[in-house]
Amino acid sequence: MNTSSRINIVLVEPSHPGNIGAVARAAKTMSIGNLVLVNPELFPDRQATVRAVDAVDVLERAVVCTSLKDALGQCTFVVGTSARTRGLPCPQIALRELGSRVWQELEKGHVAIVFGRESSGLSNEEMDLCQYATTIPSVSSLNLAAAVQVICYEIFMAALEQEPDLAGTDCEDALADSAELERLFEHLQAVLLEIEFLDPKQPKLLMRRLRHLYHRARLTQVEVNILRGILSATQRTVSQ
Amino acid sequence: MNTSSRINIVLVEPSHPGNIGAVARAAKTMSIGNLVLVNPELFPDRQATVRAVDAVDVLERAVVCTSLKDALGQCTFVVGTSARTRGLPCPQIALRELGSRVWQELEKGHVAIVFGRESSGLSNEEMDLCQYATTIPSVSSLNLAAAVQVICYEIFMAALEQEPDLAGTDCEDALADSAELERLFEHLQAVLLEIEFLDPKQPKLLMRRLRHLYHRARLTQVEVNILRGILSATQRTVSQ
Numbered sequence: 001m002n003t004s005s006r007i008n009i010v011l012v013e014p015s016h017p018g019n020i021g022a023v024a025r026a027a028k029t030m031s032i033g034n035l036v037l038v039n040p041e042l043f044p045d046r047q048a049t050v051r052a053v054d055a056v057d058v059l060e061r062a063v064v065c066t067s068l069k070d071a072l073g074q075c076t077f078v079v080g081t082s083a084r085t086r087g088l089p090c091p092q093i094a095l096r097e098l099g100s101r102v103w104q105e106l107e108k109g110h111v112a113i114v115f116g117r118e119s120s121g122l123s124n125e126e127m128d129l130c131q132y133a134t135t136i137p138s139v140s141s142l143n144l145a146a147a148v149q150v151i152c153y154e155i156f157m158a159a160l161e162q163e164p165d166l167a168g169t170d171c172e173d174a175l176a177d178s179a180e181l182e183r184l185f186e187h188l189q190a191v192l193l194e195i196e197f198l199d200p201k202q203p204k205l206l207m208r209r210l211r212h213l214y215h216r217a218r219l220t221q222v223e224v225n226i227l228r229g230i231l232s233a234t235q236r237t238v239s240q
Numbered sequence: 241m242n243t244s245s246r247i248n249i250v251l252v253e254p255s256h257p258g259n260i261g262a263v264a265r266a267a268k269t270m271s272i273g274n275l276v277l278v279n280p281e282l283f284p285d286r287q288a289t290v291r292a293v294d295a296v297d298v299l300e301r302a303v304v305c306t307s308l309k310d311a312l313g314q315c316t317f318v319v320g321t322s323a324r325t326r327g328l329p330c331p332q333i334a335l336r337e338l339g340s341r342v343w344q345e346l347e348k349g350h351v352a353i354v355f356g357r358e359s360s361g362l363s364n365e366e367m368d369l370c371q372y373a374t375t376i377p378s379v380s381s382l383n384l385a386a387a388v389q390v391i392c393y394e395i396f397m398a399a400l401e402q403e404p405d406l407a408g409t410d411c412e413d414a415l416a417d418s419a420e421l422e423r424l425f426e427h428l429q430a431v432l433l434e435i436e437f438l439d440p441k442q443p444k445l446l447m448r449r450l451r452h453l454y455h456r457a458r459l460t461q462v463e464v465n466i467l468r469g470i471l472s473a474t475q476r477t478v479s480q
Contacts, residue, residue, distance in 0.1 A: 026386050029378040138269040146266050146389040153390050197473035217457035233437035238477050
């Protein structure tokens with residue numbers, strides 16, 4: 001199960017260092033050892049170490065980033081966790097299906113599971129960086145480490161229940177990673193402004209819809225290059 | 241789901257009051273509200289209240305007993321949780337099957353799920369009071385509240401999976417039909433020729449790639465309209 005080294009647990013702005021430690025422990029019980037922290041309020045901290053118990057090594061290897069975008073750089077499958085239904089939701093993936101899906105995606109690249117703040121979760125903008133959203137069915141909100149525990153449990157169970165599917169060797173094109181997709185969306189937004197399709201004062205809703213559409217398609221690198229080629233050709237023609 | 245009022249979470253000699261509070265919260269997220277404490281080291285306690293967050297009512301209703309036997313009094317289905325394999329194990333029940341079994345047993349009577357001490361779990365004598373044992377698959381030991389969270393999650397999921405799916409009423413946008421998609425592809429091809437991105441002699445390979453991409457995304461009618469709007473805006477700008 002060494003592919004689990006390509007699963008990142010990403011925490012956005014965790015405010016309590018104790019929770020970071022408890023998350024490290026929760027992930028490690030399920031054989032997941034990569035923690036990425038986006039702007040943690042306090043880290044490293046003694047409380048984190050105490051609550052990590054035998055997962056101090058996970059804390060020591062944790063990567064700290066200053067933006068979620070940076071944290072997701074090389075990931076090709078990004079799932080945001082959400083406690084609520086949103087106005088314009090990204091595609092949902094049922095928690096019972098998440099585990100087996102993660103192992104399929106690990107054949108192709110890196111996976112990130114993103115958890116929001118203790119108080120308010122992920123913002124819409126942060127959720128827009130994710131290709132899928134998943135929700136833990138519940139009647140009230142889970143503690144951050146408890147949520148990580150449940151999700152990592154589902155991923156671990158999927159590994160136990162099915163030998164990693166080695167059959168999926170249809171040599172597909174490589175998937176575009178998060179950084180490549182973000183450059184595509186920036187390029188797309190620039191062109192849509194040039195051709196006056198986007199209202200510069202209100203670009204967000206439309207861009208979110210387009211993000212969802214392209215996230216859903218799971219673009220390959222070749223496809224991103226084609227789409228950016230179309231955008232560049234549009235710009236050349238417009239400026240003639 | 242009011243039969244869940246007949247599920248008891250039983251903690252044997254919990255030593256940290258913070259864990260008791262976290263257990264209360266974990267159980268309540270999964271609609272389980274009965275906590276039974278056997279000889280807690282410190283209870284009630286401020287730490288328990290703090291960690292319970294919005295499950296203080298569960299703490300307030302918690303029953304304190306002086307023996308596990310008393311705690312199990314009226315229960316007809318008792319499952320002990322164990323991290324290790326024992327010399328003379330009681331019958332095991334797989335965690336994935338525990339949930340549906342619990343709901344079957346609730347038809348007949350009360351259910352108890354028993355959790356041992358943070359440090360050493362349940363003794364053999366205590367395990368002998370249980371009819372079944374269950375184990376959370378893991379590579380290291382879970383925090384007490386994390387273990388309660390995972391087990392209550394399985395019980396809650398079994399309830400959701402049995403009930404007719406009332407959740408599946410997310411009125412999604414209608415999918416575009418084949419004719420709408422074909423008009424989109426014609427429009428796209430026309431624009432790609434105008435901006436000289438397509439070789440008019442060899443348009444097919446690229447158009448096929450784009451078809452695959454958009455087919456994969458399962459476009460909605462609204463999305464087709466947006467994409468065609470972008471194409472029209474491109475044409476207007478180009479012909480200016």
